[in-house]
Amino acid sequence: MTRVLVTGGAGFIGSHFVHHALEAHPDWQVTVLDKLTYAGNPANLEDLEGQARYRFLKGDIAIRRDVQAAWDGGVDLLFNFAAETHVDRSIGDPEGFIRTDVYGTYTLLEEARSRGLRAFVQISTDEVYGSVPSGVSREDATLLPSNPYSASKAAADRLAYSYHATYGLPVFITRASNNYGPRQYPEKLIPLFITNALDGQPLPLYGDGLNVRDWLYVADHCTALDTVIERGTPGEVYNVGGGNERRNIDITGRILDHLGVPRTFIRYVPDRPGHDRRYALDCGKLRALGWTPRHNFEAAIDDTIRWYAAHRDWWEPIKSGAYLEYYRTQYRL
Numbered sequence: 001m002t003r004v005l006v007t008g009g010a011g012f013i014g015s016h017f018v019h020h021a022l023e024a025h026p027d028w029q030v031t032v033l034d035k036l037t038y039a040g041n042p043a044n045l046e047d048l049e050g051q052a053r054y055r056f057l058k059g060d061i062a063i064r065r066d067v068q069a070a071w072d073g074g075v076d077l078l079f080n081f082a083a084e085t086h087v088d089r090s091i092g093d094p095e096g097f098i099r100t101d102v103y104g105t106y107t108l109l110e111e112a113r114s115r116g117l118r119a120f121v122q123i124s125t126d127e128v129y130g131s132v133p134s135g136v137s138r139e140d141a142t143l144l145p146s147n148p149y150s151a152s153k154a155a156a157d158r159l160a161y162s163y164h165a166t167y168g169l170p171v172f173i174t175r176a177s178n179n180y181g182p183r184q185y186p187e188k189l190i191p192l193f194i195t196n197a198l199d200g201q202p203l204p205l206y207g208d209g210l211n212v213r214d215w216l217y218v219a220d221h222c223t224a225l226d227t228v229i230e231r232g233t234p235g236e237v238y239n240v241g242g243g244n245e246r247r248n249i250d251i252t253g254r255i256l257d258h259l260g261v262p263r264t265f266i267r268y269v270p271d272r273p274g275h276d277r278r279y280a281l282d283c284g285k286l287r288a289l290g291w292t293p294r295h296n297f298e299a300a301i302d303d304t305i306r307w308y309a310a311h312r313d314w315w316e317p318i319k320s321g322a323y324l325e326y327y328r329t330q331y332r333l
């Protein structure tokens with residue numbers, strides 16, 4: 001059995017990866033270590049309860065004894081998804097981002113250094129490159145993160161690399177573009193706008209709505225991680241993009257049209273400070289290893305909209321209580 005530790009496995013991408021891992025790798029024994037912050041949701045993993053090759057541990061990657069407890073019995077592969085992930089929250093209160101994204105990664109790296117493992121996969125982001133007005137970022141591009149979230153992810157990305165360069169730890173770093181799909185916390189653009197449209201609420205579009213992101217379907221992200229550990233080289237960085245550059249306004253229009261909601265529901269709100277205009281990746285390095293994204297954006301976003309429409313039981317409990325407080329403070333709507 002291959003012993004696999006997935007941190008942040010109760011979140012959006014982590015929970016997809018845990019399901020993928022158990023299905024695609026019958027020889028993997030998966031432990032999830034997750035603090036269950038506001039973004040961590042036990043419902044994302046509840047269908048796995050009782051499976052012999054799966055266990056869940058509640059714990060914090062920034063607390064060494066929690067990491068040690070997760071390491072009991074050994075770890076062969078570690079996928080570090082655990083992070084504070086929302087740019088807007090990082091602008092309001094950066095501290096938790098430094099603690100989890102930077103110090104938490106450090107804690108995992110230290111445990112890995114003392115106990116050893118076969119692969120440490122640091123899930124980084126295309127946001128570490130900062131805004132890319134034209135062209136595409138290759139893995140050797142300068143890192144120019146421009147908000148506390150992307151800066152803390154860049155720190156973790158380079159700290160992970162330093163453990164390879166300095167201590168020979170088998171670190172792999174992936175920089176994925178914006179993910180979308182089922183079970184994404186409804187603070188991010190796509191799930192927020194779908195659920196607002198379903199609820200007859202306005203869709204708060206920042207600035208002129210012309211910012212561009214490259215969208216990656218979450219299942220394609222999971223297969224990219226397989227390729228990286230199967231065929232990648234330790235110490236290397238791999239961009240993971242969907243090849244779907246879209247303007248926010250166009251995504252908004254597609255969601256509204258799909259749900260038959262008029263454009264008058266778009267509410268232009270003041271821009272996010274330090275808002276990166278565009279992200280775009282050159283993914284030639286990972287494609288050369290045989291990976292390619294399989295999901296067509298238009299089909300996959302339509303599926304995603306249908307999923308949220310059919311799973312109000314998943315998102316309605318989230319959009320209450322502390323979420324509403326966050327929402328009102330953030331948007332003043």
Ligand code: NAD
Pocket residue numbers: 007008009010011012013014033034035036037038039040041059060061062080081082083084085086100104123124125126153175176177178179180184185
């Ligand atoms: P998410 O916010 O949905 O989930 C994060 C998970 O981490 C939650 O389950 C949360 O409880 C857990 N967590 C937070 N702090 C923790 C701590 N101190 N200890 C243990 N667990 C903790 O995030 P996501 O969108 O699934 O992103 C997962 C990873 O992928 C992150 O590292 C993020 O930076 C990276 N990433 C995300 C995207 C994207 O578009 N969402 C794109 C590229 C990279």
Ligand code: TYD
Pocket residue numbers: 087088127178187188189190192204205206207211212213248272
């Ligand atoms: P987001 O989902 O927060 O991801 P990121 O900032 O990490 O790329 O935002 C995606 C894009 O959508 C980004 O350009 C900001 C924009 N956006 C809005 O216009 N309104 C919103 O309410 C949110 C959350 C995002």
